[in-house]
Amino acid sequence: MSRLTSDIDAINQAISQNLVSMIASFLQMSGILLMMVLLNPALAAFTLLVVPVMFIFTRFIASYTVKGYRSLQKNLGLLNAVTEETFSGQKVVKAFQRNQSVIERFNEQNEAVYQAGVYANSYALLLLTVTMVMANLFVAVLAGGGAWLALRGIVSIGNIATFINYGQ
Numbered sequence: 192m193s194r195l196t197s198d199i200d201a202i203n204q205a206i207s208q209n210l211v212s213m214i215a216s217f218l219q220m221s222g223i224l225l226m227m228v229l230l231n232p233a234l235a236a237f238t239l240l241v242v243p244v245m246f247i248f249t250r251f252i253a254s255y256t257v258k259g260y261r262s263l264q265k266n267l268g269l270l271n272a273v274t275e276e277t278f279s280g281q282k283v284v285k286a287f288q289r290n291q292s293v294i295e296r297f298n299e300q301n302e303a304v305y306q307a308g309v310y311a312n313s314y315a316l317l318l319l320t321v322t323m324v325m326a327n328l329f330v331a332v333l334a335g336g337g338a339w340l341a342l343r344g345i346v347s348i349g350n351i352a353t354f355i356n357y358g359q
Contacts, residue, residue, distance in 0.1 A: 223357045231350050237336030238329070238354065245325040252318045259311030266307045270300045329358050 227235040277293050337351035 227354060227357060230353065231346050233340055234333070234337055234346050234350060234354055237332060237340075238358070240336075241325070241329045241332050245322075245329070248321050248325060249318065252314060252321055256311060256314040256318055259307065259314050263304065263307040263311045266300065266303045270297075270304050273297055273300050326359070330355055333358055 224235070224238075227238055273296055277297065283289075333354055334351065337346055337354065340346040341348060341351060
């Protein structure tokens with residue numbers, strides 16, 4: 192029952208917070224991409240060179256992040272179950288003098304939650320760092336490709352600045 196409640200709460204939080212944000216981000220990214228192609232297709236092509244690299248790196252790290260958060264939810268559900276079971280069976284625990292074993296069981300499960308949390312949050316922070324590095328790579332490729340195109344008279348400096356603004 193505890194795991195079910197915990198999982199439903201996690202799903203509710205994910206839908207209420209992330210779904211709207213994801214849709215808004217998709218629409219914003221589509222609009223920016225459309226404007227880039229309309230402004231200058233050659234410079235938009237340089238922009239699209241970085242996108243597959245960004246996608247591959249973020250997808251790779253995100254898979255570990257998802258795995259970590261699933262493990263965290265599972266262990267948190269088990270910890271809640273241990274806690275609920277202990278409170279509801281407190282008289283039995285005291286009658287059979289099982290206090291120490293109950294405390295040890297709680298500590299083991301609590302440690303599992305801690306380890307899963309460290310794993311999940313480490314990959315989440317790594318994902319954030321990789322995203323920032325990829326954003327800088329995006330700006331570098333855009334500036335380099337834009338400079339090359341500007342030297343050939345294909346694009347203006349204003350277009351490059353606009354694209355860099357779109358990219359951030």
